[in-house]
Amino acid sequence: MQKRKQNKLTLHNGSRIGVVGGGPAGSFFTFFAFDLAKKQGISIEIDIYEIKDFTKTGTAGCNHCGGIVSESLVQMLSTDGIVLPPQVVRRGIETYTLHLEHGSTTIDTILHEHPIASIFRGSGPLGSTVTTLQSFDAYLLGLCERKGAKILREKVTDTESEPDGITLITGNSKRKYDLVVGAVGLNPKTLRIFQKIIPSFIPPKTTNTYICEYFLGSETITKHFGNSMHVFLLNLPGIKFGALIPKGVYVTLVLLGTEINMEVVDRFLNSEAVLDCFPEGTELKNITPCQCFPSINIGGAKNPYSDRVVLIGDSASSKLYKNGIGAAYITGKAAVNTVFLDGISKADFKKSFQPVCSKLDRDNSVGKLIFSVSTIILKSIFLKKVLFRMVVKEQEKERGKREMSSLLWDTFTGSAPYRNIMLRTLNPFLLANLIWKILTALAKSAIGNNKSTDL
Ligand SMILES: Cc1cc2nc3c(=O)[nH]c(=O)nc-3n(C[C@H](O)[C@H](O)[C@H](O)COP(=O)(O)OP(=O)(O)OC[C@H]3O[C@@H](n4cnc5c(N)ncnc54)[C@H](O)[C@@H]3O)c2cc1C
Structure with a gap:
């Protein structure tokens, strides 16, 4: 028994953790890992590898997201002592406006205690001027840095696994860690690097979406969109959900569905319900938008762990179509609990981390059913x-x-x-x-x- 305990893979004083990816999942893991290590009287070192610079505008600092921090996540974060500061929140969303073909209506949020926050993941869309406002991802990384994490602006290009640790390789460095955490989102190249050290790992299923930011100015946004998330339930092929989210001087358009392309986007933008939201005569084509077709997680990964390595956030299991940041919080925290309360072996992750991912995956099966019914209603x-x-x-x-x-x-x-x-x-x-x-x-x-x- 004593021998088994000695052989058990666990973290100890001076253990080193390498976190690949400094999006929400990587930051939540790091934040809570420092807290739990402290409670256990263990001193740890954490390096976060992040290629993006979230203080930059456009692609260099963007993590492609609608930027809605859900009511439930705002509540959970405030319980953990993370209160989003005003310079991070671009708008507190207090209502939602439902748009159908034959009319629209505005509905109050249910609790009215913690309004939903709209945020930018980077410092704003391409072409925007850098202001004193802060990006959500930069804010979370800053919290981790203050707890003691080292942020390395390096791209991880390879990994090597040995019985006593895992080495992360970048263009100019090789560092060995007791534990490696993959929080790399849906980046296919980096996921392949993890498949090398976890041969049974099958990355999540994805589909593409559309996101775009329109600059309209603060006055127009306040007048036409207010503090309301505008949701469109229109019978348009390929689209399950469309939303316009006001954020400071921008409004963000998000389209979710299956295999969204420019034709689907144009159909949406030319529908009467959408045109009615913008000031009369607005030629959306003349406002050069910052736009892209990012992937979204629509099916959880298989076996996202092995000895000394675990994947979290979008790289493991997320929430179908919504609240991916909330799911990153859930899987990040679950990994921390496993690592410090159980251990860092494959068996530990299977016992304590996998059930949390499976619960998210099961919930997404119910979500798929809900979206199938809503597609019938949409028609x-x-x-x-x-x-x-x-x-x-x-x-x-x-x-x-x-x-x-x-x-x-x-x-x-x-x-x-x-x-x-x-x-x-x-x-x-x-x-x-x-x-x-x-x-x-x-x-x-x-x-x-x-x-x-x-x-
Ligand atoms: C169109 C769209 C709209 C969405 N809207 C919302 C929303 O409104 N609210 C919400 O909660 N969720 C939303 N989501 C989901 C949400 O964006 C994700 O679930 C969330 O970003 C997952 O966080 P993550 O930390 O797991 O991954 P990511 O945010 O993708 O972070 C991964 C990080 O890893 C870094 N990285 C990758 N490879 C390497 C490497 N080799 N070396 C170093 N760094 C690396 C990347 O640069 C990145 O910063 C949306 C998604 C899409 C596509």
Whole structure:
């Protein structure tokens, strides 16, 4: 027994950790690792390798994201003592505006305690002037640096695994670590480097999305978008979800769906509901946007760990279409708990880290079902009208009793697990109300049809 304990792979005083990737997952891991090591009386060293410089604008500092920090994550972070400072939050989102083909309505957030934050992952879109405002990723990295992490602006190009440690290789250095953490997002080249040391690792499934930033100026943004996230449920092929998110002097457009291309984007931008949001006569084509088609995680990785190595965040399991930063927080924290409370062997990660990834993956299966149902609703003008009327009517009720509005809010922002959303959808009162609304609408349309036939 004593011998087994001695052989167990664990971190000890002076252990060195190499974190590849300084996005949210890498930063959350580092932040909580220093905290837990301190609680255990262990002194550790952490190097974070990050190729991007988040103080830069455009591609050099961007991590391609809608930039919504969900209500639930804002709450969890504040419990952990991470309160996003005003210079990081570009706007506090207090409402969402639902746009359908036949109208739009604005809905208050449910809790109103911690508004959602809209942030930039880098220092802003290409061409923007650097201001005193700060990037979210730079802010998190700064917190890690203050705890003692060393930030290395180097690209990891290779890895070597030996029984007593893993070596990270960059253009000009080779450093050996007791533990290596892969927080490299969906970067295919870097994921292949990890496959070399974890042969059974299968990277996550991805699809491409569209993101673009329009400069409109603060006054126009306040007048036309306010502190509201604009969500579009339109029957447009290829698009599951479209949103316009106000951020300082920019508005960010995010399109999620399957294999989004420029044709799909143009169709969305030329739809009446979208054009109505912008000042009359705005020629979006004339505003040179900062745009790209980044990949998004739509299926968890397999076996993202081995002895002395673990992958977290987008590189392992995320949340389908929403709150990827929240999932990075969850997997980052789960890896920290495993490393310090169990150990750093493959068996330790399988026992304590894998269940957290599996829970996210299972929840995403429920999410897929929810998005399939919503695709059916998107295609039916009749069902959308019923839903729209229901949501509008709910605004007369007290905040806590607006069930459908709160379900949509959590689906759009990723604030709640999909399982929780599904269970709330099955609430008998909500279902009865929905069926009643559908029947009344059907009856009204039948009476309308009869009258027109009589005439
Ligand atoms: C269009 C779109 C919109 C989204 N909107 C939202 C949203 O509004 N809210 C939300 O919560 N989530 C959103 N997401 C998801 C979110 O962006 C991700 O889930 C999140 O960024 C994952 O964080 P991460 O740290 O795992 O990976 P990343 O943020 O991708 O960070 C990985 C880091 O690793 C670095 N790296 C990679 N390879 C190397 C290497 N070899 N050497 C050194 N460094 C390396 C990269 O430079 C990068 O900084 C969106 C995603 C997309 C595509």
